[in-house]
Amino acid sequence: MRTTRSTTEKKPAKTRKPALHPDIREVLHTQEEIAAKVKTMAAQISRDYAGKEVILVCVLKGAAVFLADLMRQLTVPCIVDYVNWSSYGTSTSSSGVFRILQDLEESVESRHVLIVEDIIDTGLTLHYLLRHIRGRNPASVKVAALLDKPSKRKIEVHTDYCGFKVPDEFVVGYGLDYDQKYRNLPFVGVLRPEIYAGSDTPPDKP
Ligand code: IMP
Numbered sequence: 001m002r003t004t005r006s007t008t009e010k011k012p013a014k015t016r017k018p019a020l021h022p023d024i025r026e027v028l029h030t031q032e033e034i035a036a037k038v039k040t041m042a043a044q045i046s047r048d049y050a051g052k053e054v055i056l057v058c059v060l061k062g063a064a065v066f067l068a069d070l071m072r073q074l075t076v077p078c079i080v081d082y083v084n085w086s087s088y089g090t091s092t093s094s095s096g097v098f099r100i101l102q103d104l105e106e107s108v109e110s111r112h113v114l115i116v117e118d119i120i121d122t123g124l125t126l127h128y129l130l131r132h133i134r135g136r137n138p139a140s141v142k143v144a145a146l147l148d149k150p151s152k153r154k155i156e157v158h159t160d161y162c163g164f165k166v167p168d169e170f171v172v173g174y175g176l177d178y179d180q181k182y183r184n185l186p187f188v189g190v191l192r193p194e195i196y197a198g199s200d201t202p203p204d205k206p
Helices: 031-048 064-071 124-134
Strands: 024-029 054-059 078-087 098-102 112-120 140-148 161-165 188-191
Touching (some): 024 031, 054 124, 064 078, 064 112, 078 124, 112 124
Parallel strands (some): 054 078, 054 112, 112 140
């Protein structure tokens, strides 16, 4: 028997506007904007690597979400590897002295490497990672970063594929964390400063 919806029944939840996370001051890039940008970046990368195989080197942990979306849009054959470099200093700013928690498993010699990063901040992680990989004689090395925070640069680094430039704010979501939290947010947003005020590990301020 056919049933009709009563006039007092609430609309399905999916038609309501999604609420912002209470710890987020402002959404910089929505889920939809990020998806469109990742698709554009993947199309460009697929064109540039046509006829080649690429090793995607994902910089853990922040770039894992970006990698997962990017690789599924690529039309060229790819292999995935992971590195995890921990910087001494506060939990959110690079001192430039790194501890390698996880190194490459794949040989990159004579192969095409694409480093996949969540955000370029001081540039130190990328600088040392590029040096590390170039020392292993790859055929080529390029960089794809979802976000770029140019105002904080301590060393010049070249990014071949860049999603969005972000202002000098501490951002979280879409893989990026503060104190290991907020990685699961589907958007990129500015963390409210009161969340880390008085903390032992505040983000590096301008
Ligand atoms: P860099 O060595 O200073 O370029 O820092 C790179 C790493 O610092 C990134 O891969 C992130 O893990 C982290 N990072 C830098 N800025 C932010 C931010 O605004 N939010 C979250 N993590 C960040």
